[in-house]
Amino acid sequence: RTLAAFALAAASTLMVGLANAADEPIVIKFSHVVAENTPKGKMANKFKELVAERMGDRVVVEVYPNSQLFGDDNVLEAMQLGDVQLAAPALSKFGRYTDKLALFDLPFLFENLDAVDRFQQSEAGQKLLSSMEKKGLIGLGYLHSGLKQFSSNKPLHVPEDAAGMKFRIMSSDVLEAQFEAIDAIPLKKPFSEVFTLLQTKAIDGQESPWSNTYTKKFYEVQPYITESNHGLLDYMVVTSAEFWMDLPDDLREPLKAALDESIAYGNQIARDKANQDRQAIIDSNRTEIIELTPEERAQWVKAMKPVWKQFEKEIGADLIDAAYASNQ
Ligand code: LMR
Numbered sequence: 001r002t003l004a005a006f007a008l009a010a011a012s013t014l015m016v017g018l019a020n021a022a023d024e025p026i027v028i029k030f031s032h033v034v035a036e037n038t039p040k041g042k043m044a045n046k047f048k049e050l051v052a053e054r055m056g057d058r059v060v061v062e063v064y065p066n067s068q069l070f071g072d073d074n075v076l077e078a079m080q081l082g083d084v085q086l087a088a089p090a091l092s093k094f095g096r097y098t099d100k101l102a103l104f105d106l107p108f109l110f111e112n113l114d115a116v117d118r119f120q121q122s123e124a125g126q127k128l129l130s131s132m133e134k135k136g137l138i139g140l141g142y143l144h145s146g147l148k149q150f151s152s153n154k155p156l157h158v159p160e161d162a163a164g165m166k167f168r169i170m171s172s173d174v175l176e177a178q179f180e181a182i183d184a185i186p187l188k189k190p191f192s193e194v195f196t197l198l199q200t201k202a203i204d205g206q207e208s209p210w211s212n213t214y215t216k217k218f219y220e221v222q223p224y225i226t227e228s229n230h231g232l233l234d235y236m237v238v239t240s241a242e243f244w245m246d247l248p249d250d251l252r253e254p255l256k257a258a259l260d261e262s263i264a265y266g267n268q269i270a271r272d273k274a275n276q277d278r279q280a281i282i283d284s285n286r287t288e289i290i291e292l293t294p295e296e297r298a299q300w301v302k303a304m305k306p307v308w309k310q311f312e313k314e315i316g317a318d319l320i321d322a323a324y325a326s327n328q
Pocket of ligand 1: 033034089090145170190191208212233
């Protein structure tokens with residue numbers, strides 16, 4: 001065979017290879033840390049389902065729940081390296097990438113999820129979705145988990161009851177300051193370790209929305225839950241800018257639409273499950289639910305609210321005012 005024939009054969013092998021590569025579906029790995037039966041778990045599975053239905057020949061979504069693939073301490077780095085394409089860490093976990101999202105951790109900022117919705121959908125709230133673009137992360141939307149409760153191995157009625165107790169917190173400086181404000185001892189630990197830390201009494205308490213306390217069985221190893229609704233656990237669904245911008249143009253839009261629908265679905269689940277999981281915990285008789293009187297609640301607010309001032313510079317007073325105003 002002549003050199004030209006060799007070259008032709010080699011070129012056609014290459015072409016076939018390229019064509020195969022082009023036919024391979026794009027894989028989107030979605031990694032998260034919670035159970036499947038939670039707002040985030042259900043949102044992720046819904047997204048997988050919608051994508052399979054609408055563009056299954058071109059895109060495959062693989063969901064990895066329960067910290068199977070990555071924990072929240074390394075998922076964002078993995079995303080920047082291209083090892084995972086979608087994640088929805090708690091807003092408390094972006095401190096290495098932006099100061100602004102610490103806003104959502106301020107204690108007693110939002111009265112309910114309607115106020116959270118109003119703020120997140122406002123111009124200021126939407127702008128925060130792009131606050132990490134310089135770091136290569138794009139926010140595609142907010143997702144609710146819900147308002148948090150304290151659980152502990154001692155009854156907590158007033159802030160003094162928590163003095164000296166060890167609480168697991170997410171990796172957030174605001175949450176650290178929140179517990180220091182009541183003379184408790186905050187410990188930043190991964191979500192996957194919380195149950196064992198509670199069970200072995202290495203820590204005394206933690207804070208979570210009802211759905212995480214229920215699905216991860218924290219209530220089985222915590223005799224008291226104080227219905228404090230003192231803070232918010234919400235998520236930002238994020239992707240890497242590089243991955244998102246490299247997607248074929250005709251896929252980006254339908255993927256975003258499927259994501260928006262899954263988020264709306266997850267947000268509804270968050271509202272429904274807060275009541276259902278609370279009730280399931282009550283029905284278990286494993287733990288006592290402590291409801292705060294208005295006077296007791298006012299004491300928690302008074303003790304924790306100075307944290308706002310501590311972080312005002314980093315977050316921005318305007319942003320805090322805008323978020324607080326969404327309660328009306
Ligand atoms: C936590 O670490 O407590 C939460 O961020 C877990 C989650 O994703 O809901």
